Amino acid sequence: MSQLVAQSIVSGLLLGGVYGLVALGLALSFGVLHVLNVAHGELLMLGGYLAFFAFTNWGLDPFVSLPLVFIVMFGFGVLLYLCLFRFVTRTETHTRIKNSLLVSFGLALVLQALAVRFFTADERTISTAYSSEALTVWSIRIPVVRLAGLVVAVVAALALEWILSRTRFGKALRATSEDWTRAALTGIDVRRVYLIAFAVSAALAATAGSMVSLGYSVSPGIGLGWTLKALIVVVLAGLGSMRGIVVAGVALGLVESLASVWIGGQYREVTALVLFLIVLSFRPLGFFGRARA
């Protein structure tokens, strides 16, 4: 029994890392642009398919194709911003969030339908030569392809934190996120900041997608589920700390796996959702969030 619990805890931690990675991108678009992109999960799905087809058609290892996926989806993010979200960010914050929710909801429907059309509804998983390999610690199996998800999440969070705190662009990003009108007055090109932040957000979703199609599986309908996970993680962590987001993601994965051991597999998500609602009631700014003026 304790063996089973330990194994589920490890699986939960590893899955939680991917939750954190998906949430990083969402936190970026929500925190900087003040838009809520509910098509974030669909961007993850597209990234997962890119990695899958790069592997099956060109034999590219998912870690080799990772930069490629990042760049392609960065470009797709630029396109989405220029065609859709640019118009949303012209309105004031209050209507901005509502409109972005609605626009991205339409986008999610379109992307999902197109994925069914072109990629079929089948579940896909990248199966590499090392897919079945695992580290064994105290007889607990740690699949390497899933461990990779957690590692990528931590690396991405640290890189983002470094950019945000140490670079000039990061400063511009933080200033824009705090108050875009005043940021514009100090000479920051707010639209450029928005464009890059959104594109990086899309690219991060796709990075997570690569890891999902390597360690888990992708299909056209997975978007909403992942968006919901990312939303939960962002709300739990609050905006302000990238490391906090990965921690919250891991915590969510842990809670889910413990729930599936103690309450039953079919209630793992329900338990996480109910816990989320309770936390939201008592800590509306999240565990790592800072109050905003």
Place this chain on the structure above:
Amino acid sequence: MPRAAGALLGLLVLAAAIAAGLTVGNQHVLTLTIQIMILAALATSWNILGGFAGQISLGHSAFFGLGALITRELWLGGQAFPVAVAAAVGVTALAAVVVGVPMLRFRDIYFAIGTLALGVAVYITAGNLWPGISSLPAEVLRSYDFTGPYFFALGVLVAAILVSVWLERSKLGLGMMTVREDEEAAKATGVDVFAHKLAAFVISAAVATLAGSAFAYFSVSHYPNFAFSVIWTFEAVLVVFIGGIGTLVGPLLGSIFFILGRDLMPTDVDEFQVVFFGLLFIVVVLLFPGGLSQAAGRLLGRAGERSTATDRPTAARGRS
């Protein structure tokens, strides 16, 4: 007298719908009409909360599903259908109060995320508790025809629209719209913001329950959790925006457009319709926030009404 004209037009449409229900034998036409009426009733209920009170809920399917589930279980369990419907409305209204009190403390986006989480949690739980398919028993099926479901769905839709008409004119409904426009200003003018949100939430849930009952009466067989699926929320939101949010006719126009459009589109590529409606939805949100009802209003010459409405304050200013 544009109000009277609107009422007259409504009565004409209603008379046509009743006549159609009595005379049309074409099963396809009846099925489509029932689908339109159920979706329009659901969309109208969402519009009360989202359009009038300005609270974007993404968990609306929970109430539709609860209505369908309770009505169906009691009805097939041997209760009279009206009793089953009344029980469903009572239980959901109570559930809406219990859930609404904590949920409505969340503002804006947190309300949308919270209700989405709730809707998904209820959907999964319903699937776990009622895994088996729910089919009408043979003796009901033998006498099944579309007349009953048709007129019940029509009644539900009329009730939903009448509730909206009442809200649009009552102090309660005006209070909701004040909350939608500016919560601080609403507070300052003495409107109890929370009470108005809760009232909108409960009324909206009760009407969604009725739509769910209509679905329970109409459907020959379905998995109980299907009625809880987020698809119902999404379709309601979609048609409300396409039709025109915050208006009386918007949800109905949007539903007609959506169901007929879906029926007329090529069936060999199912995904095409979703792409079409998804893109249309984006275009409407970004470019035509008034939706179809605004466009239709212009075509039907309601522009005249609009201009008199805006002229009034100018005239008053002229007099003083």
